[in-house]
Structures are given as C-alpha cells and as structure tokens.
Amino acid sequence: MADIQKLLAQMTLEEKIGQLMQYNGNVFMDTSAEITGPMQQFGLTEADLGRMGSVLNFASADEMKAMQDLHLSKDPHKIPMLFMMDVIHGYRTIFPIPLGLGCSFDPALAKECSQMAAREAGASGVQVTFTPMVDYCRDPRWGRVMETCGEDPMLAGHLGAAQVEGFQGEDLKEYDHLAACVKHYAGYGGVEAGRDYNLVERSERELREYFLPAYKACIDAGAALLMPSFNSMNGIPSVANPWLMKKILKDEWNYQGVVISDYNALGELLVHGVAENEKQAAQLAFQNGCHIEMCSSAYLHHLKELVEEGTFSEAQIDEAVTRVLELKDRLGLFDDPYHGADQQKAEALFLCPEHRELVRRAAEESAVLLKNNGLLPLSEDLNRVALIGPFAQEQGINGFWSCCGRDEDTVTMAQGIRKLLPEAEITVARGCGCQWDDRDTSGFEAAVQAAKNAQAVILCLGEPQTYSGEGNCRADIRLPGMQLELAKAVIDANPNTAVVLFHGRPLDISGLDEIAPAILSLWFPGTEGGNAAANLLFGRANPCGKLDMTFPRSIGQCPIYYNHPNTGRPHWTNEAKQQHFASDYIDCPTLPLYSFGHGLSYSHFVYSDLQVSSPVLTAETCIQVSVTVKNDSPRPGKEVVQLYMRDPVASVVRPVQQLIGYQKLAFAPGEEKHVTFPVTEEMLRFWNFEGQHTSEPGTIQLMVGYADHFLLSQHIEYRA
Ligand code: BGC
Secondary structure: OOOHHHHHHHOOHHHHHHOOEEEEHHHHHHOOOOOOHHHHHHOOOHHHHHHOOEEEOOOOHHHHHHHHHHHHHHOOOOOOOEEEEOOOOOOOOOOOOHHHHHOOOOHHHHHHHHHHHHHHHHHOOOOEEOOOEOOOOOOOOOHHHHHOOOOOHHHHHHHHHHHHHHHHOOOOOOOOOOEEEEEEEOOHHHOHHHOOOOOEOOOHHHHHHHHOHHHHHHHHOOOOEEEEOOOEEOOEEHHHOHHHHHHHHHHHOOOOOEEEOOOOOOHHHHHHOOOOOHHHHHHHHHHOOOOEEEOOOHHHHHHHHHHHOOOOOHHHHHHHHHHHHHHHHHOOOOOOOOOOOOHHHHHHHOOOHHHHHHHHHHHHHHOEEEEEOOOOOOOOOOOEEEEEOOOOOOOOOOOOOOOOOOHHHOOOHHHHHHHHOOOOEEEEOHHHOOOOOOOOOOOHHHHHHHHHHOOEEEEEEEOOHHHOOOOOOOOOOEOOOOHHHHHHHHHHHOOOEEEEEEOOOOOEOHHHHHHOOEEEEOOOOOOOHHHHHHHHHOOOOOOOOOOOOOEOOOHHHOOOOOOOEOOOOOOOOHHHHHOOOOOOOOOOOOOOOEOOOOOEOOOOEEEEEEEEOOOEEEOOOEEEEEEEEEEOOOOOEEEEEEEEEEOOOOOOOOEOOEEEEEEEEEEOOOOEEEEEEEEEHHHHOEEOOOOOEEOOOEEEEEEEEEOOEEEEEEEEEEEO
C-alpha cells in the first residue's frame, strides 16, 4: 500500500501533471539520440519521460519492462507507469467480435472470454484494457458497430458488466486481472448517417432510455476507468460536455474512477471548433473531469499555467492525480511495477489448448443460423464437398481490433472442414470463384464446375475484416464485389449450397436470402473460426445464437431496430393496411429481413402455456411469468427464451417491444422445461416527460418469442 497523500506532498506541480499524461509506447524509443519522431510530435522532453503517468500500445512483456525501467530510472519518486491497450476480443487467442459474442446471449461466456484475454494480456504487461465498449447502435453503416453488443440496452449492459467482471476479477492486484475502461461515453453509436466521428444529436429522454444504461451497468460492475467519446453530443464534444461529464457522471452517478480522454480528443476540441487553442482545450477537459489526456499535449503545456493564474487550484490537480495514483495502488504497482508481466508465461498461454477450446466454443455459441430449408446440418458421410467464395481459405477472420491476434494463427474454413472430414474430397475452387471486391468473374467457371462435381457446396462469403472497425463505415452494406452473382451461379449449379457469412455488421443480404437454401452467420469468429464452422455445418454443434442487432432488408430502412417507439399510424394495423397513409415504405416492406432475437436451431422448440402468477402487479409485489418450452426433436440443443413487454398506454410514447428477460437453456432430445421469469415494477420504469424515471399504472402486455414475431402473449395490470 502506498501512502498517496505523502507521495503527493513530495511532488512538484510538473510531476503531478505528468501523471495525467499518456502517450504511445514509441515515445520511449526516441531516448538515446536527439529528440525526434513521436517525442517531437507531442512536444515532449527527456524529463517528461520520467514524469509520465501512463503509456498505451506496446508489443510485449519485455518491451513493457524496458520502458518501465527506463521511466523509473528517471523518476525521483519511483512512481510506476500504467500500461494500457485495446484488448477487445482477445489478446493473442481471439474470440468473436463483440457484436458476434453478443448473439450468444450469454454474459457468463463473455466473462470467461474476458478472463482468458486478461490472462494473456496480463502476462504480456497490459494493466488496463480499453474495454468494454458499450455504445448503443442502430446503424449498421457505422464501422464500429462490430465493437458493440447490439441494439438492446439491457443485453448490452449485461454483456459489458460481464466483461468488466471478467477482466477485473475480485482484486486488481492479481496478475491475471486488468483494470477495465468502459467506453465511449456517450452515444458514439448514434453518429449521424452512420459516419464515424460524426455529430450526435439526441433528446435527453432518448439518451437516458437507450444510450446511457449500458455505461451505467459497467460502472455499477466496478469499471475502474471511463473514456468519453470523440463525437459532439448535442453540440459539445463529450470530453468537454458538462451535461455528460458533470451532471450525469459526477453528480448523478457519483463516478469515482479515472476518466481518460480518447486518442487526441483534446486536440480535436480545436478542430471541432469549441476551443480556440490548446490552453482552452485543457481548461474545458479538466474542468469537466477528464483526468488523463491521451496522445495530445494540452495538459502538459498548459495545466501548470492554468493553476498559476488561478483557473484551477492545486487541490483540483491533486484530486485528479490521486485517482491515478490510487489506481496504480489498486493494481499493486508500487510493489510490482510489472504487475507480473512475464514473456515466457505469456507465450505458454497464447493459443494453448484450453484457450483455443474456449474461443471455439464462443464462436459456436455466437453463430446465428439465419435460414435453413433443411439442408443443414450436412451429413458427415459426404464424400465430395466444394468450398467456394473469398472466405474459403481466408485467414483474415479475426475481425478488426484483434490486438496481437495474427491471421496466420486462425483455422480457415478449408482447414476446419478437412479436419472434420479427413476421408472426403474437399475441393477449393480455383481462385475461390471471385475476390471480395473486384468485378472479375473469370473464376466463375471453375466455381460452377466445382459445385457441379460436389455433393454439397459451402459458399463462404462476406465483407473483409477491414470493412468494419474504427474509420471503416460503409454507405452500401450489401456483399461487396461480385459475390451475389457468384452465389447465383453456384446455387444454380448445385442447390445443396450452404452459405457461411463473415462480417462485422448486419449486412443487407436480401438478394442472397431469396436464393440461398441455408445461411449461417459467423460474424468474425476469431482464431478457431474454421473448426467452429465445421462443427456447426455438420451438426457436431447445434446453432443457438440469436441476433443482437437487426438485419435490414435494405440500407434505406436504416436505422432500424426492434425496440422503436410506436407511431400514430403503425404499419401493422388493419386501418393502415387499407390506406396509403401508414408509417411504411412504398418500395420495401417495413419489417426487417431478420429481427433482433432471431436465430434458428437444428432442434425444434415448441412454446406453450404462458402463465402469470397473478394478473395484478403492484410496487411491492413480483409476478412470476412462466412458459413451457419443449425440444420437440431428437437433437440436443440450446434455446434463448426471450421475454418482452409493451406498455401500450403511457404519458410518453413507448417502444412497441422491449426485452425484459432472457434465459439460455440446454435441452435434451424431447425435454420440456418450465421457464420462469420474475416481473417487477422496476422493469416497467421509463423516462417520462418531466425527466423522472418512473412507472405508470395500467395494462402491460408480456410476450414470449423474439422481436416482431412473438409466439405467446398475456396481459397484466400494474397498480401503483
Ligand atoms: C479509439 C478508442 C481506443 C483508443 C486507443 C481510439 O482511436 O476510439 O476506442 O481505445 O483509440 O487505442
């Protein structure tokens, strides 16, 4: 335990401000010669290296130790630096992208995956991860949608909290745990037109209802750090936004952790046009509670001056520095500045059988069987299988933000299927039929020939991993290049064609959906993708993923999301069907292609007997809602039983459906289960027009099924 107040009393103002700086690890590479490159770019001096509080991005435990040693040799107080990194969906052994993992509807699995990532990253010298990202998003054009947990605030909050718990464990001092940084606060997923870094203009009610709950869930789970987002929120970039940073984060939520800016977000206050110069940027961010500045130098160059001229008191600086030092203390860095980093230990963990097994299971649980006319599962007795499409033997299936994951570590589709069917003839069509995004169709002939010669075809389509992630937005979310045309030619040649999709966002696959007998979405599955796919296609694993984000029929429907508020002319009423003036399109159905919560199985689940323990709910009582679910098939399988509600009359317009409970359960063949959900008054609360989080008396509809397609429904009465 360090005596932080004693330490503070010994530090100069410059040294304190140093604790609030963060730069890339490569600034430490400049030291021996004269100052060039990264140090020069940020205006750093040699002395700053001894004062620096934290670093992001570095290659290994050995590199981290060398930087820590160099820093400590220059720091008279011997305060270790914090080492941070984006460990998003694995460090070296990679599990599915978060949007994929969300389809598992399995926070326990997300926690296990985070624990695994923490083991590998911790041994590699990482002490803080910039995870979880819980930006609420409804727009698949936005490239960063792959980092989110989808369009339901409650599910995203559960998955985010599970990641915090998995990374942080009980005690940050333990070497297998890291501090987690929830991001990007707030509303980044609401960027206009789905374009990265664009403005976000949202009503307070909408923010509180949809966008803020998942950050709050992560804070409640103990997230040690928080990162404000790049975007302007209702006119002011988040890091300088008093409504977000002071009113909500500080005053309402009483957040006690460390706030770190996003990369150069203080520099961007000038570009946004809300700060005239670096000094004003420093003032705006600091006064709104940003403790660490990442990769710009407004604090370094101006915070001292702002104290000397009386804008801030030294006590305010002390408060910020105390938070940073306390985090270092919680991590035990004053006793072990490496936090157990050990290159050899890390290398033994990377891709070890247990980690591979976990990420394969995660990939299987995240896959969503979108469509199946009975073709899947394929028989293991097949002798001739053709693999066609740009992902047939592609190694780039980790997805964006895969940290130290390497393409060469991944199991490709061809490898996975050859391993599962060692005796069969598995042919990869020459040239795979076509590449992702060129217009060249010269490979079609070989693909058609391969399809004709095979008993079944596995057609591996999608968008490359660089088409999603930060800065990778798309205005057209259909399959790029000639892939749809390839699919037409191949399915024509052999109707026994199952499509496997790789993607970082919901795609517009309407054209494909019309012709493909079966479609299995793998998202970007990670290191064990090919093995997971083979197990799923041949029935050794039974698909159980459910969509955490809606698949539109067309980009023109976007943003489209299941939990949208009602309109005065909903498209589904009889009146609307009979008249022209309804909330719909004249050239496209209103409903999406695949709704939130959709996902097929090789088992067949039958729902019956939806019951409520009482028709009346009060503020003091709890109703039990039960439903019988039967696996009416000879295959074991898992089902995510989903409970939705609707509040048809309230003082503000309420969503047409809202998820209030889910349970993922395993069923033996023929097994029947009575599934029970509690319903309390708290679940009915919403933000009313006066800005109160409240419930109102009246009828509530409860539904079981999935969004837009409920199977059973019951009404209860809420009496205040
Ligand atoms: C991203 C953050 C990330 C940071 C550090 C930024 O560009 O927006 O999500 O944590 O870089 O790598």
